[in-house]
Amino acid sequence: MKQIVIYKSRTGFTKKYAKWLAQSLNCECIPQEDVGGERLSDYDVIIFGSSFRAGNVEELKWYKETILPFEKTNVLFVTGAMPPSSADAVKSIEQQLGKGEDREVKVFYLQSGLNYEAMNLGDKLMMKVFCKMMKSRKAHSEEEKALFEQMQKSFDVCEKANLEPMLNYIQGL
Ligand SMILES: Cc1cc2nc3c(=O)[nH]c(=O)nc-3n(C[C@H](O)[C@H](O)[C@H](O)COP(=O)(O)O)c2cc1C
Numbered sequence: 813m814k815q816i817v818i819y820k821s822r823t824g825f826t827k828k829y830a831k832w833l834a835q836s837l838n839c840e841c842i843p844q845e846d847v848g849g850e851r852l853s854d855y856d857v858i859i860f861g862s863s864f865r866a867g868n869v870e871e872l873k874w875y876k877e878t879i880l881p882f883e884k885t886n887v888l889f890v891t892g893a894m895p896p897s898s899a900d901a902v903k904s905i906e907q908q909l910g911k912g913e914d915r916e917v918k919v920f921y922l923q924s925g926l927n928y929e930a931m932n933l934g935d936k937l938m939m940k941v942f943c944k945m946m947k948s949r950k951a952h953s954e955e956e957k958a959l960f961e962q963m964q965k966s967f968d969v970c971e972k973a974n975l976e977p978m979l980n981y982i983q984g985l
Pocket of ligand 1: 820821822823824825826827862863864865866867868891892893894924925926927931935936938939
């Protein structure tokens with residue numbers, strides 16, 4: 813099976829996971845911005861890595877319009893700052909993919925972190941507003957408090973081991 817990993821990354825986390833994945837699969841890995849000239853019909857499995865941004869999956873419209881029409885085996889992974897247990901992330905990604913997609917997409921969520929140093933000014937401001945809003949809400953659990961504390965600064969919880977379920981799935985195809 814010929815595989816390719818395509819990723820969209822602003823602050824580096826999705827790129828890091830994409831590179832690790834491609835290394836394990838021994839396949840090509842390219843940024844979304846370079847997809848134009850690629851002949852995607854040559855591949856059997858197309859893996860796209862994206863991230864959460866204010867609850868939305870980055871470049872999902874592009875993914876649906878550009879990648880899904882190739883009718884390949886599709887795998888989508890999305891990175892985010894939230895712990896995998898907290899937000900029911902996979903369900904949210906599947907909902908955003910939407911009904912009416914007749915081609916199946918296997919979805920994975922990978923916790924990554926936040927990289928304030930690599931964010932642009934607009935994103936830094938957005939995160940500041942988000943953290944303030946969260947802080948002002950009452951009745952947090954200890955877990956939530958720890959999470960909001962963590963989200964005020966950069967952190968990186970990317971681990972190669974988080975890729976295992978996705979690797980097992982792809983290698984089992
Ligand atoms: C403006 C902004 C909004 C974000 N929104 C979410 C979110 O809704 N859920 C989440 O889990 N992470 C969120 N994050 C964290 C990113 O999804 C996370 O850092 C991701 O791995 C970034 O990927 P990249 O480094 O490849 O660009 C947000 C980050 C920024 C800067």
